[in-house]
Amino acid sequence: MPEQLAVEARGLEKRFGETVALAGVDLEVPRGALYGLLGPNGAGKTTTVRVLTTLLRPDAGTARLDGIDVVAEPHRVRERIGLTGQYAAVEERLTARENIEYIARLFHLPRQEGRRRAGELLERFDLVDAADRVVKGFSGGMRRRLDIAMSLIARPSVLFLDEPTTGLDPRSRLAMWELIEELEHDGTTVLLTTQYLDEADRLADRIVVIDHGRVIEQGTADELKDRIGGDRITVSIARIENQAKALEVLRQRCNGPVDVEGDGRTFSGPIRTGDRVVPGVVRALDEVGVDVLDLDVRRPTLDDVFLTLTGRPVDAADDDSDGVTGAPLTKVTS
Amino acid sequence: MTDLSMVVQDSWTEAGRHLRIIPRNIEVLIFATIQPIMFIVLFSYVFGGAITAPGFTNYDQFLMPGIFAQSLVFGSAFTGVGLAEDLSKGLVDRLRSLPMSRSAVLIGRTVSDLLRNIFTFTIMVVIAFAIGFRLEGSFAQATLATFVLLLFSYSLSWVQALIGLSVKSVEAANSAGFIWMFPLTFVSSAFVPPETMPGWLEAIANANPFTIVTNASRALYNGMPVGNDVWYSIGWSLALIAVFAGLATRKFGRSTSA
Numbered sequence: 390m391p392e393q394l395a396v397e398a399r400g401l402e403k404r405f406g407e408t409v410a411l412a413g414v415d416l417e418v419p420r421g422a423l424y425g426l427l428g429p430n431g432a433g434k435t436t437t438v439r440v441l442t443t444l445l446r447p448d449a450g451t452a453r454l455d456g457i458d459v460v461a462e463p464h465r466v467r468e469r470i471g472l473t474g475q476y477a478a479v480e481e482r483l484t485a486r487e488n489i490e491y492i493a494r495l496f497h498l499p500r501q502e503g504r505r506r507a508g509e510l511l512e513r514f515d516l517v518d519a520a521d522r523v524v525k526g527f528s529g530g531m532r533r534r535l536d537i538a539m540s541l542i543a544r545p546s547v548l549f550l551d552e553p554t555t556g557l558d559p560r561s562r563l564a565m566w567e568l569i570e571e572l573e574h575d576g577t578t579v580l581l582t583t584q585y586l587d588e589a590d591r592l593a594d595r596i597v598v599i600d601h602g603r604v605i606e607q608g609t610a611d612e613l614k615d616r617i618g619g620d621r622i623t624v625s626i627a628r629i630e631n632q633a634k635a636l637e638v639l640r641q642r643c644n645g646p647v648d649v650e651g652d653g654r655t656f657s658g659p660i661r662t663g664d665r666v667v668p669g670v671v672r673a674l675d676e677v678g679v680d681v682l683d684l685d686v687r688r689p690t691l692d693d694v695f696l697t698l699t700g701r702p703v704d705a706a707d708d709d710s711d712g713v714t715g716a717p718l719t720k721v722t723s
Numbered sequence: 724m725t726d727l728s729m730v731v732q733d734s735w736t737e738a739g740r741h742l743r744i745i746p747r748n749i750e751v752l753i754f755a756t757i758q759p760i761m762f763i764v765l766f767s768y769v770f771g772g773a774i775t776a777p778g779f780t781n782y783d784q785f786l787m788p789g790i791f792a793q794s795l796v797f798g799s800a801f802t803g804v805g806l807a808e809d810l811s812k813g814l815v816d817r818l819r820s821l822p823m824s825r826s827a828v829l830i831g832r833t834v835s836d837l838l839r840n841i842f843t844f845t846i847m848v849v850i851a852f853a854i855g856f857r858l859e860g861s862f863a864q865a866t867l868a869t870f871v872l873l874l875f876s877y878s879l880s881w882v883q884a885l886i887g888l889s890v891k892s893v894e895a896a897n898s899a900g901f902i903w904m905f906p907l908t909f910v911s912s913a914f915v916p917p918e919t920m921p922g923w924l925e926a927i928a929n930a931n932p933f934t935i936v937t938n939a940s941r942a943l944y945n946g947m948p949v950g951n952d953v954w955y956s957i958g959w960s961l962a963l964i965a966v967f968a969g970l971a972t973r974k975f976g977r978s979t980s981a
Contacts, residue, residue, distance in 0.1 A: 442820045467822040476813030482744040494736045495823040497729070523747065539817070 395420045395547045395578040396441060400450035403436055403602075410436040412602035413450065418547075418580055423573040425593030426582040427691075429699075433602040434582035435475070438551050441580070442472045455546050468496075471540030471548040475555060477532035478539075481525040485516050485535050488524060489542060496543045503542075510538040514568070530561030537568065541577075548572065550581045554588060566591060586691035596691075600699050614689045615662060617697040619644075621687050622670065623657040627680040638673045642666055660686070730824040737831020738838070741805065745839065752839070755801070759794035759847045766790060766914065767854055774915060779945065780859070787856045788868070788941035789913030792933065794847060795876035796908055798840040800900040802833055802880040803887030807896030810888065815975070826972050833880040840876055844869075860946025868943035871956045875936045878960040881967035888974045913937050932959040 396418035403411040411433050418424045426434045439445040441452055443463035452459045454466045479488050486507050493503030511520045514534040519527065524535065533553060540548060550569065554562040569592055573579055583589050589596045590610045597607040606613060622643065626635050632653055639647045643658030643666075650656070660666040667686055674681055745752055767783055776785030806829075809815050818828050858865050887896045910928050911917070917928035928934055936959070939952035 444816060444819050464822055467820055470820060472817065472820040474813045474816050478813035478817040480740060480744075480814065481812070482747045483740065487743070491736065491740055492817075492821070495733060495818070495821050497732070497822075 393419060394453075394456075395422070396424075396452075396454055396580060397456075398437070398441065398450065398452040401437065401440055401447045401452060402449040403440065403445060403447050409602050411440070411447070411450075414599070414602065414604055416597060416604065418578060420546075420578055421573075421576050422594050423569070423579040423581065423592060425589035425596045426580065426599055427584070427586070427589045427593075427596050427695075428582075428599035429584055432599045434584075434599055435551055436602075437599070438472075438549050438580070438582055442470055442549055443467055468543070469546040471537075471543070471545035473533075473536050473540045473548070473550050473553060475552045477529070477536040479524050479532055479535055482523055484521050484523055485527075485531075485538075486511060486520045488535060489539055492539045493542050498543065506542055510541060514538045528561070529557050530564060533557065533561070533565060534568070541572075545577070547578045547580065550579060552582055552584070554583070554585065562588075586695065590691050598695070598698055606694075606698050610691060613691065613694045617689055617694050619662045619689075620660050621657055621689070622660050622666065623655065623683075623685045623687065624670065624674070624681060625655045625683040626674075627654075627682050629653050631677075631679040634677045635674060635679050638670065638677065638679070642670050642673065654682075662688075726824070730827050730830065733824045733827030734830040734834065737828055738835040739831075741832065741835035742838065752842075755798065755839070756843050756846050758797070759790065759843060760850050762790050762794065763787070763847065763850055763854070770914070776916065778947075780857075781855075783851075783854065783856050784859065784945055785941065786914065787851045788872075788944050789911075789937050791844065791847060791851075792872055792875070792937045792940060793908040793913055795840055795844060795872050796879055796904055796933065797901070798843060799836065799876050799879035799883050800897070800904070801839065801883075802836045803883035803885075803890075803896045803900040804893060805832055805836070806884055806887035807890060807893045811893055819976075825975055826968075829881075829884050829968070829971055829975060833877060833884060836880050837873065837877050841873065844873070858944055858946075860943055864943040864946060867953065868940035871936060871943070871953060871960075872940050874960040875932075875956060878963035878967070881964055881971055884971040885967050885974055888971060907931065907933050911937060912941075932956070935959065 394417050396416060398414055398416040401411045401414040401416075402409075414433065414437055416426075416437070426437060428434050436445065440447045441454065441459060443459050443466050446460055455469055457465050457469070459466050480491065483491060489507040489510055490503050493506055494500075498506065511517050514537065516531065516534060516538065519531060524532065527535065537548075537550070537553070553569065554565050557565060566588070569579065569581065573592075573594075581588075581592060593610070595607060595609055596613060598605050598613070606616070608616065622639075624635065624639065626632070632649075635656060636647060636649065639656050639658055642660065644661055645659040647656055647658035667684070671681065671684065766786055771782045771786070774782050776782050779785040806815075809818075809828075815828070819825065860868075883900050886899050890896045890899050910920075910924060911931045911934040912928060913933070917925045917934065920928060932955075935952050936956045939949055939956045941947075942949040942952065
């Protein structure tokens with residue numbers, strides 16, 4: 390039932406002139422979940438968030454937030470959402486406290502309540518010491534924290550975080566991740582967009598991969614990795630004379646084609662996750678008298694997933710219509 | 724909350740934000756005040772000897788209302804620049820995602836700019852008096868003259884709002900907001916009588932609403948017959964507000980930072 394879904398989008402389409410930003414996006418986010426919208430620059434992540442947060446009208450399709458149509462009743466939707474965009478949208482010449490109280494007034498909270506919430510949020514986001522300083526002198530990490538605090542004033546049912554760590558240094562990024570994990574523990578539904586695979590991998594319950602304005606795959610990080618073939622075993626043997634024997638063993642144990650590397654002594658092939666294949670391979674090779682130099686099992690990374698799904702690495706952007714700024718950080722590992 | 728009370732409350736919240744910032748950004752206010760003072764002094768002393776204003780006690784009596792009008796018109800540019808700033812910082816996206824009145828963002832901005840202009844105007848009047856300008860009409864006439872000037876300035880704030888929301892950067896808002904103000908204020912009766920201009924330019928100057936506003940306030944400050952210029956001025960201002968407030972509000976609903 391739609392009541393159980395925090396976000397429900399069907400066939401969202403949006404074009405800007407000749408550019409197709411969304412080509413039919415479907416999305417379902419259950420209450421209390423943390424979903425990651427993953428894709429390269431220009432994939433349509435930000436446009437999707439803009440439609441869901443009532444900033445943009447879709448050309449076609451429908452979107453509901455807590456069952457409320459974003460086009461028909463935008464005002465009611467706005468009462469239930471928090472949005473943190475790619476820019477830390479704060480008023481630089483006000484203090485952190487004034488910024489929060491200012492947004493509280495725009496949510497029409499009574500003045501007392503606004504003050505109380507501001508105090509709570511400043512404490513929670515570790516901004517007490519800086520509370521009465523003008524934001525202009527804040528670091529990037531502090532601005533983002535304040536930005537998220539401002540999004541949480543009215544206890545939103547769904548929090549949208551559009552690239553919350555873009556442009557942050559590695560330490561602030563880690564702090565931001567911890568903060569986002571806490572939000573999820575509190576039961577806030579979070580929809581996060583990111584172009585960083587490690588971010589999606591670490592934070593998201595489910596990852597929705599979006600490219601060219603379309604959802605091309607979704608699942609947990611593990612499901613996505615399994616879907617492109619699970620783990621891979623790589624074995625290097627000492628002597629090339631044993632090539633045939635080793636190849637035979639691996640062909641029996643792998644569940645797909647075995648590749649032979651250029652040196653003729655290294656083989657790799659897919660294995661099923663959690664099948665305890667590795668001890669079997671080691672024993673079998675030992676029995677036929679093949680000395681193993683090196684053995685390695687690698688879980689595919691989300692990079693592999695992305696490469697398989699889109700035919701290009703995640704950081705190879707077609708264009709920058711999502712308007713992402715800031716230096717790219719490391720986008721590898723899982 | 725009714726729609727109207729929300730508009731009023733949110734507009735006040737927005738205006739409060741801008742007004743609170745003014746003393747923290749005091750250089751902006753200082754320079755915004757120095758500029759018109761400079762104009763008063765420069766025009767009065769540099770041109771004062773060369774330009775005669777037939778029918779007026781002296782050139783200052785002719786000039787000051789023109790400079791008041793020009794400075795208030797220039798002051799309207801703050802609206803566009805401020806909105807472009809909010810837009811570029813992503814603040815407009817945040818505001819558009821809140822359950823607040825959208826027109827309040829623009830009303831709060833234009834009203835706070837009007838208050839700022841009133842402050843600058845007050846200082847200007849004091850300086851003008853110091854160098855010899857006098858009210859030659861009644862206090863009521865002077866009040867009406869001031870109202871006509873402020874209303875026109877407020878109406879141009881809405882033109883600037885549309886400009887600020889339409890351009891892509893703060894710098895562009897600054898240039899686009901100022902560029903047309905020079906012909907608007909110079910091809911007019913503000914500094915010299917249009918009769919001294921070439922015929923075609925005189926025709927343009929006389930049709931310029933800025934000339935009408937200047938003439939109305941000048942006649943009132945000098946206690947001269949004003950004809951229908953007050954009504955034409957108010958009419959122009961209200962028409963500009965009606966058209967540009969509508970366009971700017973529409974634009975605000977659509978503009979985003981990226």
